[in-house]
Structures are given as structure tokens and as C-alpha cells.
Amino acid sequence: MNKEQILGINYALYKNPKITNRTFNFSLINDLIEKDYVELNWQTIGYSFETRLIRMLKIGEGKTKILLWSQMHGDEPTATAAIFDLINYLQSGESQYLLKHLSIYFIPVINPDGLENFTRRNAQQIDINRDYLVLQSPEANVLKSIKSVIKPDFAFNLHDQSSLYCTSQNKPVGISLLAPATDIHLTINWSRKKAMKLIVSINYTLQELIPNHVARFKDEYEARAFGDNFQKTTPTILIESGNLSGDEERQFIRELNFYAIITAFEAIVDSGYQENDVINYLMIPLQSQEMxxxxxxxxxxxxxxxxxxxxxxxxxxxxxxxxxxxxxxxxxxxxxxxxxxxxxxxxxxxxxxxxxxxxxxxxxxxxxxxxxxxxxxxxxxxxxxx
Ligand SMILES: [Zn+2]
Structure with missing residues (x-):
């Protein structure tokens, strides 16, 4: 089955041509926001430690609110590129039914200083994803407070992971997925259950595109991380961009993010994911770092x-x-x-x-x-x- 048959979308029409690799700088993102996409509903939601702008775009007027943020780790840019592809798609008129039901909030770069220096951490050398509890970085403050303002129904935490992860079948992991836990016992509370069911829908799409190259991220509770804390009140999904042979700039993985997120939007709108069985989430193989x-x-x-x-x-x-x-x-x-x-x-x-x-x-x-x-x-x- 080819990609067009899966979602009826021709990705090539929506791919942003200005982002071509993983090492784009902050001014490229700034230019996109201030020039190419200036007509859209952007809002400055805060500033990084080095006073770069942190911006958020709202698309859609629907009742169900979805918050997505990328590049919390500055050297993990794959989903940021996919966000601009998604914006193109959502602006195209092909997706009116999504925008009628959803209000989508994109934060393409939550760690702009890390992006500029291609570092995991922010300019204070803090890992923002370990700063949820003490909030010593401005970026963590921005993300935590925007969530309390929006009160999303779903949240997507978008990252890149090492290229050395493989599935139990010894294949490189293209995408790994996780419904983060909310406690050390890995309890499946209502929101985690919802996130798991939604991941089952995402996995169906990804398996069509990269069979056996999808995995589950390690299932541990991290008290200081955003996903684990957001999950306590909002179904939250972690998508990690991995690596496939011959795609070192992760441009195909970027495309997979596009399809994964559109799948999630569609599943939320038609509620189809609610019929999914949690067992099919647990059957997605856990990855190990052994390649x-x-x-x-x-x-x-x-x-x-x-x-x-x-x-x-x-x-x-x-x-x-x-x-x-x-x-x-x-x-x-x-x-x-x-x-x-x-x-x-x-x-x-x-x-x-x-x-x-x-x-x-x-x-x-x-x-x-x-x-x-x-x-x-x-x-x-x-x-x-x-
Ligand atoms: Zn990360």
C-alpha cells in the first residue's frame, strides 16, 4: 500500500522546502513565522534564557484542544520540520473537517537557544525535560504555564532519539511511541489509557509505512519530566523520531511524523481510537539500545x-x-x-x-x-x- 492510499494525502504538496536538514538555525524559523506564515495566528508566549522568542500558533476553532510542542531538546529538530508541513496541510483547505472540530496549538520550538547551538540543553545547561518540578529555566515555565492556560484535551511531546535503538527483531527504530506513566507503578489511569488507545491508531498507520520499525519507548516514570506530569491531567503522547538506514537527515522520519500526527488528529475527530484495545499498545515491542x-x-x-x-x-x-x-x-x-x-x-x-x-x-x-x-x-x- 502506498502512502497516498493510507491517508489520501500527497505529502509532497505540503512539505516545507526551506527546511532541508537537521541543522537549520533559529533565524530560519523566525523568518518562516515572520514572513512566510505571518498571516497566521501566532502568539509570543515567552522568551528563552537568551531572550529568543518562543511562539505558538493556533489553528482551528474546534472544541477539542490539542497542544503540540517540539525541540524541547535543541538538537532534536525532526518534528519541528514536520510541524511546518502540518501547518501547510491544515491551511490547504483539505482539512476543513479537522479545523471544525479541533483547536490545534503548535509550539514549533520550545528551546530556541538549544536550537541555535544544536545542544540538547538550554543556555543555562539545564535539560528542560528535567525541570518540571523546580522550574529554573524560562522555557520550562513557559510550557507549564501555557498548558494551564489552554487546558488541552491532548498533548504531544515531540523529540528525536538516538539512532542506536533497535526493535526486538534487531531492526532500527524509525519512530518510537510512549504514553508516559504518571507514577512509579506505571498505573494505567484514565488519561494514560486514552493516550495508549490513540497510539494504537498511530501505530496502525506507521506499520503500513515502516513495518517492524516502530517501537515503544522505555516505560519508566520520570518525576521531573513534562510528559509524565502532563499525563496526570491530559492524555499525553511522546513521539520520538528515530533513524532508518540512508536517512541521516531524518527527512523521511519527518514525513512519518506528519502522517502519525494527522492520524492522531483524524482519530480524535472521529473518536475511532476509543475502540482500540490497550493490549495492542502493550504489544508494540519495547526498544533496546543495542545496534x-x-x-x-x-x-x-x-x-x-x-x-x-x-x-x-x-x-x-x-x-x-x-x-x-x-x-x-x-x-x-x-x-x-x-x-x-x-x-x-x-x-x-x-x-x-x-x-x-x-x-x-x-x-x-x-x-x-x-x-x-x-x-x-x-x-x-x-x-x-x-
Ligand atoms: Zn528529547
Missing amino acids: FHIKLTNCKIETGDKSYTVDLGLNYTEIFDTTSRTLKKCFTLTNVGDLSTQNAYVVIDSSEFLFNGSLMLNHPAEIELRNEHAQIVFEWKYGLRI
């Missing part, structure tokens, strides 16, 4: 007069260059041994190569693999792939 970015299999290690064969797992972290706004990958060796049960985005069979390098774990990778002619075929120096 590698690169796996070198069958590496022959020779040390003194001893030799043995192992697999090596290499993962990268992304280093942000503030001037060029580009991301550089720094690889570290994270595991050595029999890694046959773990998947990787790239697998290099090293049985024909000569290994030379360091086996120091969690240090920048220093590895070279040479062929029978002593030529270097793969090389990492100071963690950088050469």
Missing part, C-alpha cells in the same frame, strides 16, 4: 605470538561545528567479541583484512584494515573515518 553504526566482523587480531578473531562495534557521536552548522562524526570502539546477535547500519567483513590499531574501548577509534597488498582499505584516525 552499532558500523560492525567489523571477523577481525584477526595479532598481539605478540597470540592471535584471535573478534567482531568490533563502532558508534559515532555527532560533533556540531557552530560556524558551518555541520555535523562531524566521531567514532569510538564500543564493543569487542562475538557481536553476531547485534545489528549494524554497515557491516564490514574483515576476514580478508589485516587489522592494525587500538582496542581501547570508548576512546576515539584508531583502526586501519589493510588488504593482502598492504593497502589501507578502511581507516579511522582520532575517531574520524579517513
Whole structure:
């Protein structure tokens, strides 16, 4: 089944062409709001620690209120891009029935300082999603107070997650979903139950698009987090953008966010989700963080007069260059041994190569693999792939 058949929507018509990667800056968002979308109903709801504007858009005049916020972690921009695609769709005239029933409140960027510096935390180095109780960051104050003003019927907390999560079938997780818990016993209260049922509808759509690449985020109570606290009074859904092979800028994942959120809007309007069974939420596999970015299999290690064969797992972290706004990958060796049960985005069979390098774990990778002619075929120096 193709995407158009699932929701009858041609996404390409609504994709905002000005956002093309994950490292857009705050002035791009500002320009979109102040120029391209200036006619819409934006409201400044507060300021970041470095006094950047935090803005919210209201679309629709319906009775049911939905609040969505993105980029609470500044280096998690995928859903922000999807929000501008959703705004295009909602403005297109194709969605009058949604706007008749819903009042949708979008906060595209709740942590604009983090966006500007591509950091998880805000300018005070506070993780806003651990600031719900003590409210020492202006951004957490804004989000908490706007929720008490709007009193939404549903809330969506939009994030990005590590690319190393995989499903129980060892596949990379494209999207993970969670109805956050409201206490340490993971009680399924009325609002969590509603969120779970809505997630079942979202999962149906996503399974059509990325079968077996959908997972449940880890189910733990975090007393300091927004989702866990909002859930106490408002059905709240966490959507985490993951990663799929060949989509490092997460532009396809952005599209999946679009479909996931439209599915939720439709399910809320037609109440179809209420028929869903919570058991189908619990059947979505939990994810685990066990993948590698690169796996070198069958590496022959020779040390003194001893030799043995192992697999090596290499993962990268992304280093942000503030001037060029580009991301550089720094690889570290994270595991050595029999890694046959773990998947990787790239697998290099090293049985024909000569290994030379360091086996120091969690240090920048220093590895070279040479062929029978002593030529270097793969090389990492100071963690950088050469
Ligand atoms: Zn996050």
C-alpha cells in the first residue's frame, strides 16, 4: 500500500522546502513565522534564557484542544520540520473537517537557544525535560504555564532519539511511541489509557509505512519530566523520531511524523481510537539500545605470538561545528567479541583484512584494515573515518 492510499494525502504538496536538514538555525524559523506564515495566528508566549522568542500558533476553532510542542531538546529538530508541513496541510483547505472540530496549538520550538547551538540543553545547561518540578529555566515555565492556560484535551511531546535503538527483531527504530506513566507503578489511569488507545491508531498507520520499525519507548516514570506530569491531567503522547538506514537527515522520519500526527488528529475527530484495545499498545515491542553504526566482523587480531578473531562495534557521536552548522562524526570502539546477535547500519567483513590499531574501548577509534597488498582499505584516525 502506498502512502497516498493510507491517508489520501500527497505529502509532497505540503512539505516545507526551506527546511532541508537537521541543522537549520533559529533565524530560519523566525523568518518562516515572520514572513512566510505571518498571516497566521501566532502568539509570543515567552522568551528563552537568551531572550529568543518562543511562539505558538493556533489553528482551528474546534472544541477539542490539542497542544503540540517540539525541540524541547535543541538538537532534536525532526518534528519541528514536520510541524511546518502540518501547518501547510491544515491551511490547504483539505482539512476543513479537522479545523471544525479541533483547536490545534503548535509550539514549533520550545528551546530556541538549544536550537541555535544544536545542544540538547538550554543556555543555562539545564535539560528542560528535567525541570518540571523546580522550574529554573524560562522555557520550562513557559510550557507549564501555557498548558494551564489552554487546558488541552491532548498533548504531544515531540523529540528525536538516538539512532542506536533497535526493535526486538534487531531492526532500527524509525519512530518510537510512549504514553508516559504518571507514577512509579506505571498505573494505567484514565488519561494514560486514552493516550495508549490513540497510539494504537498511530501505530496502525506507521506499520503500513515502516513495518517492524516502530517501537515503544522505555516505560519508566520520570518525576521531573513534562510528559509524565502532563499525563496526570491530559492524555499525553511522546513521539520520538528515530533513524532508518540512508536517512541521516531524518527527512523521511519527518514525513512519518506528519502522517502519525494527522492520524492522531483524524482519530480524535472521529473518536475511532476509543475502540482500540490497550493490549495492542502493550504489544508494540519495547526498544533496546543495542545496534552499532558500523560492525567489523571477523577481525584477526595479532598481539605478540597470540592471535584471535573478534567482531568490533563502532558508534559515532555527532560533533556540531557552530560556524558551518555541520555535523562531524566521531567514532569510538564500543564493543569487542562475538557481536553476531547485534545489528549494524554497515557491516564490514574483515576476514580478508589485516587489522592494525587500538582496542581501547570508548576512546576515539584508531583502526586501519589493510588488504593482502598492504593497502589501507578502511581507516579511522582520532575517531574520524579517513
Ligand atoms: Zn528529547
